[in-house]
Amino acid sequence: MAEASSGGSRFFGPxxxxxxxIQGMHPSRxxxxxxxAESYALLSRSRKTPRDLLRGRTLINLFFEDSTRTxxxxxxxxxxxxxxxxxxxxxxxxxNKGETLLDTAATLNAMRTxxxxxxxxxxxxxxxLAQKVDAAVINAGDGTHEHPTxxxxxxxxxxxxxxxxxxxxxxxxxxxxxxxxxxSNIHLLTSMANKVRLVGPLTLVPRSMASLGVEVxxxxxxxxxxxxxVMMLRLQKERMSxxxxxxxxxxxxxxxxxxxxxxxxxPGALVMHPGPMNRGVEIASQIADSxxxxxxxxxxxxxxxxxxxxxxxxxxxxx
Amino acid sequence: xxxxxxxENVRLIDPASGLDRQGRLLVRDGVIVGHDLPxxxxxxxxxxxxxxxxxxxxxGLVDMRVEIGEPGxxxxxxxxxxxxxxxxxxxxxxxxxxxxxxPIDDPAMVRMLRFRGEEPDYVSIxxxxxxxxxxxxxxLAEIGLLSEAGAVAFTDGNRAIASARQMKLALTYAQxxxxxxxxxxEEPTLAGGCATEGELALRLGLPGIPTAAEAIMIxxxxxxxxxxxxxxxxxxxxxxxxxELIRQAKARGVRVTCDTAPQYFDLNETAxxxxxxxxxxxxxxxxxxxxxxxxxxxxxxxxxxxxSDHAPRDPDDKRLPFAQASAGGTGLATLLGVxxxxxxxxxxxxxxxxxxLTCRPAVLLGVNGAAARGGARPVGTLAAGAPxxxxxxxxxxxxxxxxxxxxxxxxxxxxxxxxxxxKVMGTWKNGRRVFGGAA
Numbered sequence: 001m002a003e004a005s006s007g008g009s010r011f012f013g014p015x016x017x018x019x020x021x022i023q024g025m026h027p028s029r030x031x032x033x034x035x036x037a038e039s040y041a042l043l044s045r046s047r048k049t050p051r052d053l054l055r056g057r058t059l060i061n062l063f064f065e066d067s068t069r070t071x072x073x074x075x076x077x078x079x080x081x082x083x084x085x086x087x088x089x090x091x092x093x094x095x096n097k098g099e100t101l102l103d104t105a106a107t108l109n110a111m112r113t114x115x116x117x118x119x120x121x122x123x124x125x126x127x128x129l130a131q132k133v134d135a136a137v138i139n140a141g142d143g144t145h146e147h148p149t150x151x152x153x154x155x156x157x158x159x160x161x162x163x164x165x166x167x168x169x170x171x172x173x174x175x176x177x178x179x180x181x182x183x184s185n186i187h188l189l190t191s192m193a194n195k196v197r198l199v200g201p202l203t204l205v206p207r208s209m210a211s212l213g214v215e216v217x218x219x220x221x222x223x224x225x226x227x228x229x230v231m232m233l234r235l236q237k238e239r240m241s242x243x244x245x246x247x248x249x250x251x252x253x254x255x256x257x258x259x260x261x262x263x264x265x266x267p268g269a270l271v272m273h274p275g276p277m278n279r280g281v282e283i284a285s286q287i288a289d290s291x292x293x294x295x296x297x298x299x300x301x302x303x304x305x306x307x308x309x310x311x312x313x314x315x316x317x318x319x
Numbered sequence: 320x321x322x323x324x325x326x327e328n329v330r331l332i333d334p335a336s337g338l339d340r341q342g343r344l345l346v347r348d349g350v351i352v353g354h355d356l357p358x359x360x361x362x363x364x365x366x367x368x369x370x371x372x373x374x375x376x377x378x379g380l381v382d383m384r385v386e387i388g389e390p391g392x393x394x395x396x397x398x399x400x401x402x403x404x405x406x407x408x409x410x411x412x413x414x415x416x417x418x419x420x421x422p423i424d425d426p427a428m429v430r431m432l433r434f435r436g437e438e439p440d441y442v443s444i445x446x447x448x449x450x451x452x453x454x455x456x457x458x459l460a461e462i463g464l465l466s467e468a469g470a471v472a473f474t475d476g477n478r479a480i481a482s483a484r485q486m487k488l489a490l491t492y493a494q495x496x497x498x499x500x501x502x503x504x505e506e507p508t509l510a511g512g513c514a515t516e517g518e519l520a521l522r523l524g525l526p527g528i529p530t531a532a533e534a535i536m537i538x539x540x541x542x543x544x545x546x547x548x549x550x551x552x553x554x555x556x557x558x559x560x561x562x563e564l565i566r567q568a569k570a571r572g573v574r575v576t577c578d579t580a581p582q583y584f585d586l587n588e589t590a591x592x593x594x595x596x597x598x599x600x601x602x603x604x605x606x607x608x609x610x611x612x613x614x615x616x617x618x619x620x621x622x623x624x625x626x627s628d629h630a631p632r633d634p635d636d637k638r639l640p641f642a643q644a645s646a647g648g649t650g651l652a653t654l655l656g657v658x659x660x661x662x663x664x665x666x667x668x669x670x671x672x673x674x675x676l677t678c679r680p681a682v683l684l685g686v687n688g689a690a691a692r693g694g695a696r697p698v699g700t701l702a703a704g705a706p707x708x709x710x711x712x713x714x715x716x717x718x719x720x721x722x723x724x725x726x727x728x729x730x731x732x733x734x735x736x737x738x739x740x741x742k743v744m745g746t747w748k749n750g751r752r753v754f755g756g757a758a
Contacts, residue, residue: 243458243484245459
């Protein structure tokens with residue numbers, strides 16, 4: 001079926017070859033992935049994953065941007081399903097020798113890759129690759145555009161803890177403007193009838209973001225009131241050297257998650273973070289380590305969600 | 320034990336409330352109790368009586384743009400000597416620019432300055448915070464933490480924020496703290512000279528600064544304010560083109576305000592005469608048509624405040640070839656007198672002139688009411704409950720400015736020799752007399 005689909009089809013689903021983003025993806029195509037991922041989570045815990053599912057398949061982790069946890073997560077997901085996993089990072093690749101993205105694509109194609117996991121600093125780079133390769137392309141984060149598997153693993157974590165994925169109020173806090181994680185989460189959560197609030201300083205959360213169908217808040221005190229989930233984002237150091245915020249201490253003073261602010265959320269509200277955390281910058285240590293924090297479970301669900309995605313995307317070729 | 324002072328036989332002018340009439344004022348324990356109190360019979364026992372002899376009693380002046388030598392240039396002036404100059408000029412509150420050495424870009428520095436001003440013998444200090452770290456124009460300063468420490472507004476002083484992106488970020492970021500950003504309105508790449516570009520600069524052979532350097536920066540920043548929804552104040556505007564842009568922006572509802580300084584409505588470029596460095600300013604003194612345009616903008620309300628732009632300089636800073644000499648002049652002691660020239664020539668009513676020196680700058684800095692910024696004392700008002708910061712002056716009494724005999728240490732006035740009408744008879748801070756003998 002996948003072979004029959006058009007090359008321009010962007011989204012995951014019965015007839016889609018790639019996972020490039022959450023935007024435009026219907027909830028009816030998200031739920032089955034989460035269901036599958038949930039079963040993989042249980043199988044992973046009992047160490048009984050189907051190691052023969054992707055036997056003979058090749059998965060290349062093509063990372064143009066440094067990442068340890070996402071790359072490792074995809075690597076584990078592939079190995080738990082029996083795929084041959086190869087990691088290519090930009091430091092060792094011919095990109096540094098001047099090869100264009102499309103030449104890289106042609107090279108990888110010639111190697112008969114089945115699954116291509118791509119991270120790139122430029123928004124749209126995985127989509128460009130997807131047009132040129134036969135492999136299924138999975139966006140592992142492109143620029144400030146999307147990080148679809150992160151949104152899926154966040155959704156799974158929420159669903160497991162709160163029992164549902166609709167009618168919730170979720171605050172996403174921090175550097176929204178530069179966050180692909182935030183964008184993917186906004187698309188997923190709003191498509192499933194949740195309320196999303198974006199919280200952060202005006203320089204990192206422009207008012208114009210309200211056009212994404214969310215509420216925009218510039219104060220944690222109003223933004224966190226009665227929310228079911230608090231999602232913190234990592235504050236990049238470049239935001240300070242770039243002049244968008246003055247200092248880490250000022251950031252934490254007004255936008256850091258501490259107990260006082262978390263108390264404004266609903267009792268038992270979940271605290272999430274895509275990692276890696278800056279303790280004392282966007283999140284207080286005691287919150288990161290508290291019972292309300294599901295940050296470590298997010299990592300676990302990350303592997304499960306990626307297994308589900310690899311499984312689904314390779315079904316066409318498996319028939 | 321409470322102490323009382325009754326000001327009798329005074330003309331009370333409180334522009335904040337529109338009050339202007341003969342009356343009395345009762346002060347108890349440093350706080351204004353009320354007008355026309357006590358009634359004629361019942362003076363509180365032991366009350367000190369101040370007979371104003373018909374002079375004007377108004378709120379102590381609020382000077383929203385002042386440099387003092389501290390920290391870093393104590394040889395030019397200290398808080399102590401600036402206080403003498405301020406009190407002699409009826410000024411009880413000064414907003415101090417952050418461009419000392421070190422720059423005021425750390426909350427501890429803001430607190431240090433504020434606490435200096437809380438000493439009873441010293442003028443009240445409202446510190447500006449640096450808008451960018453080190454006033455270098457590159458990275459935002461900690462606007463939130465500085466606000467909490469008591470910074471009333473944010474500026475890099477006489478350094479314009481040159482980068483449009485930086486100004487956009489500042490206007491954007493400051494909104495979360497309702498912080499006022501203050502810009503020095505000169506496009507720096509055009510402002511490398513030392514006198515207004517034109518015939519005079521040409522004859523003197525001095526590198527010129529076009530008047531358009533101001534308009535270009537004001538036009539750019541107005542556009543940025545509209546884009547960000549922020550709030551911006553232009554310090555010491557000096558050109559007709561500049562104030563016209565602000566006038567039009569205000570009419571459109573853009574949140575911009577501005578102040579000017581006495582030298583820009585009382586002097587023109589001819590004051591630099593034969594390389595007179597005491598009349599060197601930044602921005603430079605302008606042509607006569609610009610001076611008249613500033614007067615008109617004062618009269619129609621486009622200009623929101625008059626600030627002294629006090630800048631103490633040592634003789635060694637000034638006794639240099641014109642282009643190398645330091646810009647700036649003292650202004651605390653002459654602020655009221657020079658401003659009143661515009662009352663005496665009919666440009667402004669007395670109440671409007673005082674509004675530009677009291678309640679209007681207090682409103683701009685957010686220190687006018689009970690909800691004053693950062694817990695600051697409400698100033699610029701004679702309302703009951705406000706601290707008794709008062710200025711008693713005779714608007715018609717003449718005096719002459721003589722450099723070398725001005726109160727305070729710094730003597731670099733551009734108004735040397737000028738005869739002024741309007742003399743301060745007494746100044747009170749928190750109900751305590753800090754200037755003037757028996758009135």
